Amino acid sequence: MTRIEFLGTGTSHGVPVIGCHCPVCSSADPHDKRWRSSVLIERDGTTVVIDTGYEFRLQALRAGIDRLDAVLYTHQHSDHLMGLDDLRVFTSEEKLPVYGLGPVLDSISRIFPYAFDDMPYKGVPRLAKRPVEERVPFRVGSLEFTAIPVMHGCMRIAGYRFGRAAYITDASDILLDENRKALEGIHTLVIGALRDKPHWSHFTFDQAVEAAKAIGAEEVWFTHINHATSHAEIERRYAPYARPAYDTLVLEVDDER
Template sequence: MAADFELTFLGTGTSIGVPVIGCKCRVCTSEDPRNKRTRSSIHVRAGDFSVLVDSGPDLREQALREDLTKVDAVVYTHSHVDHVVGFDELRAFCWHREDPLPLHATSDCMATLKTMFGWAFSEENVFKGYIRPDPHIIDGPITFGHLTVTPLPVEHAKAETVGFLFETPGAPATAYIPDAKRVPPETIAILKRADILIIDALRSLPHPTHMSTEEALAVIAESGVSRGYLTHLGHENDHHELEASLPHHVRVAYDGLKIRG
């Protein structure tokens, strides 16, 4: 019997989203709903446990669209604005909790969260209904019930950045790396355990801090996964045209797409 596992792409866009403000290119004006991309984030459900990856600026819109009403923990990839600035929307997942909400982040990312949202981490924050975080520094695999979440260190600009490998019995091991320019050998070694790899593929042309389509496909091939998905996509990518150009086992992710175990 398949595991009770579901991964939802809340957002698949780059930091400015698609359509881009003021842009009239053919992708930004496309009527294909798969070309409408909010900022990159996923939600993972394993049994009764609900894990949110990042809290971007579109979190409210994404949660309403997917009827997401329960989050048991948040894990952060890195401290860039498009992955953390929706922090205040986490209030909606704290209203019915008695305990603080566990937040897992690297030391660099946690420091940014505490600087940007100091009121939430203050000892004076005792009011029910506010975000009451329970901070945890990522220093190895995290366990949520039967779900194991292993950090995947990658290189992305100057920010300390990780992806995550989600493993639960009976479901495909699924890796998520939304922001990266280089995946080091030690992370490739962990990816050998994965069945599915979701990875940053900003555009076809090279970029100084993000992978191009070609670079992403190279990592998918090196990891040996049976399925790949491209995410963190800019408006240079038309969904249909990009997917038609890819190997048969690689797909273009889109907002609302679900992977089930």
């Protein structure tokens, strides 16, 4: 069994948006409070986080994370990256491996060069870069991941498949022709869906459903949602096939079936 816990399900602004008084930002429904998108994945004692946005510290405290085997990065946008410094509590004994495609690891080296110093200042995060290749599986403990390249506007970034689940956030094209085989047999799909209005670098809800059906996913969870649509409204319109994930939601994916 693989456990997926949503640490955050909001777009880059988070929800509520600073200074916004719209119905969703003012909503009393806790499902309408969305921190920046990230997931915690656990299987047989292996614990991995995908992306570390601004709220990583708060998310780690809320989820009770006390150890990490690795962090996987989807891309270098700040809403997926800027909580990285708080990884330092997990790196006192040995370096923490961080996995990603070349461009995101290059950005991490540029923004946080001190995390890779040979003679580190005491107290900084100590990270080890683990570059991954598109569609080439790699193992972290008892989890096997595959980076699935997707287009995020003009950026080629990574989604990650693990067993019968996949996490694809910030996408506007799943590159089905080249990814067809790598996406085969996905049961549970987490997919970024920003809003109804078209956006150049993110799927709308309808486009995300279309992509999920093309993949053949049986269970679909939207993430990276903005403040234009409430949780209740998305649920009403897209359930049961696709449903809005929310912060603290836990999914259990059966690896065997």
